[in-house]
Amino acid sequence: MFWRNWNTMLATMVSSARAQIGRRSRQARSILAAEGYRGIIDRARSKASDWLKPQTEAWPVFPDDVLAADLSHPPDIAEPPLEEGEQITVNWIIGPAGPGSGGHTTAFRILNFLEKLGYRNRVYFYDPYGGDLQYFTDIARDYYKLNCEIANARRGMKDAHAVVATSWASAYAAYNAKCSGKRFYFIQDFEPFFYPTSTNSLLAENTYRMGFHGITAGRWLADKLTREFGMKTDHFPFGCDTAQYRRSAGSERKGIAFYARSHTPRRAVELGILALEIFAKRHPDVELHLFGQHLGALPFRFTNHGPSNPAKLNDIYNKCFAGLCLSLTNVSLVPYEMLACGCIPIVNDGPQNRVVLENAFVRFADPTPISLAQELEAVMGAPDREDISRKAAESVTLTSWDTAGAAVDAALRRALQP
Template sequence: MRSGEPISINWVTTPTGPGSGGHTTCFRIIKYLDKAGYDNRIFFYHIHGADQKYFEGVAREHYGLTCPISDIRNGMPDADAVVATSWPTAYVAFNAACAGKRFYFVQDFEPYFEPVGAYSVIAENTYRMGFHGITAGAWLAQKLSREYGMDADHFPFGCDTSRYHRDPVSRRSGVAFYVRTGTPRRGTELGLLALELFAKRQPHAQIHLFGEKLEGLTFNCINHGLVSPAKLNEIYNQCFAGICLSFTNVSLVPHEMLAAGCVPVVNDAEHNRIVLDNPYVRYTSPTPHALASALEDLMQMADFNALSQIAAESVKSTTWDDAAAAVDAAFRRALNASRQTQVLESCLATVD
């Protein structure tokens, strides 16, 4: 990194379709850094290869990326920074021939994604590669620093309040649940058990499911499936509360619900409290009865409208620009420190 020149970053990421929360966050940061003068380059990695043209089209059309996008199999040029974005890409970044300080953009503790065994250990070993971590929320930074000795900064979760906002005239009549059967850490089965109990206690309440469509349910619900942000905001504004289970790092859903005045019911855990850090989240034990009771309490609350208003206000200042600015600052600090170390080592070598 030379004075006056833009910071160049090689981002190594997996290709994705529309609607990926992790890619949405990563690409938001990249677009902010583009505007801040960075030279961003994205390199798609897939173990079996992928249709580069198709996935580049998705990245541009659905995520609004304008920076160069290439296939990792064609190699990467030297850069100031090389950023891994998941455990498979960490191995690629570690072994790449190009120059550049290695960073790790960490959005969750990925060893928890696998049963204890080879894959969980392979994922865990990436935290011992000597990368500089930039994590989503403080919990991950604390964990990686404490348990693996990683240098780690973090950025706060943002909330897109231009998309998710409270409608003061919307009539609330039920509850919501984010369904992800293919993502065990989101606790779909537990949430469905809670909703089965809730439906028996409150048979007239509407239950909204979103994320994916399910069949064979034992209670009546509105099965929305995958929806647009506009439709999702509409759903939130029809609900008093929503179940948001996170057994690793939190998703974007609790902040979105808060912005719309819908109170998230979250399993009580240290990682959730550290990252959300919001007094209007309703924490409860991760049991069907406790979750159902929390939904019922919120739905029957006499002054819910006041709670809804103040919950929405609590995230109005939580912007993605603030999150991206924290990432910008982390890159600059780490790269400047690395450059100063190199200068010092060069001077010491000259003296010797």
Template sequence: MGGRSSLQREIFSMSATMKEGFALCGAAASVFREIPRQFGRRTRQISHIVATTGFQGVICRARFKASDWIRPREPVWPVVPDDIIAADLSQPFCARVPEIDREAPITVNWVTGPAGRGSGGHTTLYRIVKQLQNSGYLNRVYLYDPYAGDPKYYQGLAREHYGLTCEIGDIRDGMKDADALVATSWPTAYAVFNARCAGKRFYFVQDYEPYFYPVGTNSVLAENTYRMGFHGITAGRWLAEKLAREFGMQSDYFPFGCDTALYRRDPASKRSGVAFYARVGTPRRAVELGLLALELFAKRQPQIELHLFGERFDNLPFRVTNHGLVSPQRLNEIYNRCFAGLSLSLTNVSLVPQEMLASGCLPVVNDAVQNRIVLDNSYVRYAPLTPHLLAAALESVVSMPDFASVSKKASESVAPTSWNMAGAAVDRAFRVALRQAL
């Protein structure tokens, strides 16, 4: 019995090994059969891409696949995770609000992410900071950087490029007591919520940031910051109304400003083009739709020059002058060469339409409630957000028989607009809210 049992075990073992071998051979045969099939598939795909977009299209797709392959699978957080864990919204810290001394300046701690050159949000924020400083405020800027950048570099950039002269520190070193403590983006709101220094909590809101992300963790984390009990100061009325309606958040707003000394209409300018503000890194500006509209427009009006600014683009199916990121002075020159400018926004409106108006360039903007509320200007041309209708709106501007007269009136319509008005509105919001907090 024992011998037969041993022999049976050997037979069973050999049988299992043979089955595994057959399975491996079958799998290998399957792989080898798949190779020519996949090779044929990829060859046909590459041929199709070359036929439709050229070799540049193949290179673009290869770069996209390579970038996806090397992308880390763990999330890169735009906020320090420990700050999220520490922020228990059910138990907010009751900060002391100092009594305002009429003889002393109002002290404000601004918490902001570090900025590179050309950041529109930081440009507006730092303009307001400088306006308040001119009104006697004592400002401190604290950099919040979850990516562990070099604070000295960004401090230098804030001074050299944005012209800040106030104290600039690293939030990791702690914050001094102040009259007001201001979050300026959703990641910084967590740091402000968790801070233990004195000062009434404010939230400087320039856009509805949950819209910056697909529905998911980041959009929820951003939305939760509107439930932190801060007093909002928003860029334009649309945000103030939205935050009050959806979150019960008390807010004041400031009007969009425009540097009309820099952006101005040149009566001697020869206009021959259309401009488009395009940056792929800001999806809320609907760049792809704008480029499709320009492609249609270029076919209908081939004599009109096209100008792109904000970012350089390759392999476009129409002739265009790529300006990339330009200085404000250069931007004013571009506006003065154009009849119309395309400026799209799926969230809060950008500063671009006001600048275009000041330069006598008529902005074509997607028709949306936030754009109509904030701009509130009869010389803006609104169009539904489809390539054909946007292209038609551009055509209607370039074919206007009385363009020079309309251009002049458009420029005059924003002449009273200034950042002094915006700064004064923020000053009032601080003073009223601080008095009410006592």
């Protein structure tokens, strides 16, 4: 009886294995026919990557901070009154970052502007990943030009007039902190959208219920948070570093630039690539410049610039008359940078872009490959491109980060008044 059952089980296993081998062989032949050896290699690398990745990802928030945050019983935090003429002290809670982080660049620009106005800033790094504090402190000083006090948020914070969270994870640290200071939330995007429906998306959403005063990048976020969560909000306008990004009058603008950063899903890279595939088939002579990360083979010819610093970006934009810049959440800094260089940005239509990008030279298209490709064709087919490029650059000459900083200063002072 035993051997009969064993033989039956063995036969079943062999039959199942043959079926799997047959299925995988047919799949491999299909991929090979459609995509060549590159398709096989890409899938093998993807599987190897999945196998090498840890089974549990590091969390962006300390679990004990989540456990301690009782939103049904908000802590009683002292808010020292701001006396007339008194220096304002602000604690900023922020995750450490390497050079070139867009969110950190904006936050530290505002922080440095406030320091010039006489604020006393302190930066407290919040780092569940266990990075080296000295390493990130050196980057903050050398790259982001911070001169203020820098410390570890987990070791406690000094009393201040204002305590500012800068991300959903740091909001938990601000909520639980024992130091005095009115709680603010410097919000650059709707972070629940960064995740599929999950614990992280829910925890991020809950931070908008902590009772903080929001200061948002652009009006779309301010309106959304007030409407959906009842938050008190102010907003600051997007700025543009026109000293770094500027139009070169002698540049030959023959190409299209595309911000292609696939590990940031909200930038809709796959959608943009499909649109460029359509465009490239119709206009194979137009140069396509992709930047943001190193990309593999695509179904059209392109120049792969990879991660690019501001000087390199300025050069790319000045080679292009049009730029494709997609965002499914709050708009990025790229459209204004393109405009400053005389490059016309095409963005996906949506309130997050319409409300913030109030500029006549920004072109909007429905978020479909065909509509985006058609808008690229319309822009590249303009007969007076030199004149359009010049006027586009002129349209952002007054779009300054000082204006954004002044708006944040005014918001803080209003909220801190007794």
